[in-house]
Amino acid sequence: MAANLAPSDVEPLHNFRIPDLPPDFYYIPNFITTEEEASILRKIPAQRWVTLSHRRLQAHPSTLTPNNTLLASPLQPFLITPVVDRFKTLDIFDKTPHRTPNHVLINEYKRGEGIMPHEDGSAYAEVVATVSLGASICLQISPKPGDTPSENNPCPESSMPDDSQDADDKHNYPGSGNEDTIERCATSTSSSRHQYKIPTRILQEPRSLLITTGPAYTNLLHGIAPNEVDEDLSPDTVANWSLLAEPQIIEAAGGRNERATRVSLTYRDVLKVSSAASKVFGGLGKR
Numbered sequence: 001m002a003a004n005l006a007p008s009d010v011e012p013l014h015n016f017r018i019p020d021l022p023p024d025f026y027y028i029p030n031f032i033t034t035e036e037e038a039s040i041l042r043k044i045p046a047q048r049w050v051t052l053s054h055r056r057l058q059a060h061p062s063t064l065t066p067n068n069t070l071l072a073s074p075l076q077p078f079l080i081t082p083v084v085d086r087f088k089t090l091d092i093f094d095k096t097p098h099r100t101p102n103h104v105l106i107n108e109y110k111r112g113e114g115i116m117p118h119e120d121g122s123a124y125a126e127v128v129a130t131v132s133l134g135a136s137i138c139l140q141i142s143p144k145p146g147d148t149p150s151e152n153n154p155c156p157e158s159s160m161p162d163d164s165q166d167a168d169d170k171h172n173y174p175g176s177g178n179e180d181t182i183e184r185c186a187t188s189t190s191s192s193r194h195q196y197k198i199p200t201r202i203l204q205e206p207r208s209l210l211i212t213t214g215p216a217y218t219n220l221l222h223g224i225a226p227n228e229v230d231e232d233l234s235p236d237t238v239a240n241w242s243l244l245a246e247p248q249i250i251e252a253a254g255g256r257n258e259r260a261t262r263v264s265l266t267y268r269d270v271l272k273v274s275s276a277a278s279k280v281f282g283g284l285g286k287r
């Protein structure tokens, strides 16, 4: 007889898990509406962009200190409502130390721009939740260089520079010497019990949410190739094809995604938080 599960026993995200990838990536199409998307895009403060070589970005509430500490400060309301409110209903950050995201990086990629393969690193709890706005883009998922995958650990950890706040100079795009490693991981995993398909791509449609947790966060690299078009997109080459809102758009375009300006909001829980500034001001205020 099938077990009778109360609603609270069922993980709210279980229908959104991306198959054939290490635990866990979740993809939720249409996480926000077109009106909410337009409203967030309008409210991103124009004066806060920092321009890097292949994208521009802004950190909210601020960039981390050199020892990866966040100076405590609330996120602006446009970053909270509706996104963080909806995270709570899905328990996305319920196991992280602060049980809510306290930091958001906003990245903007124009057509032809990208971000080198990197890991997000140890400054954050092992959960990142990415809201995509404006246009579709492919996130490339690859093993860390030098990893020897095995059945139990498909893409084990190795030392790799981390931190996405300025990853531009630290990592290599596929096509610049990493292919050997990528090929090795793909070959070994195909003979493993788990049949993880790596490297692969995750297509992030506008208004979608991508959640990366646990081994998927710690043991893999992610990046965006600086392409004008993502090509050869199909159920075989896109890991989250079965979860897409509008695969028919890609099919109608012959498996191509013409890039356009895409903005991402990456929500994280920074582990080290300093409330020093608020203590000083609080103390002065009491005199």
Ligand SMILES: O=C(O)CCC(=O)C(=O)O
Pocket: 105, 107, 115, 120, 130, 139, 164, 222, 264, 266
């Ligand atoms: O734009 C994205 O989806 C990825 C951004 C990213 O990897 C990062 O900010 O660390």
Ligand SMILES: [Fe+2]
Pocket: 118, 119, 120, 164, 222
């Ligand atoms: Fe990242």
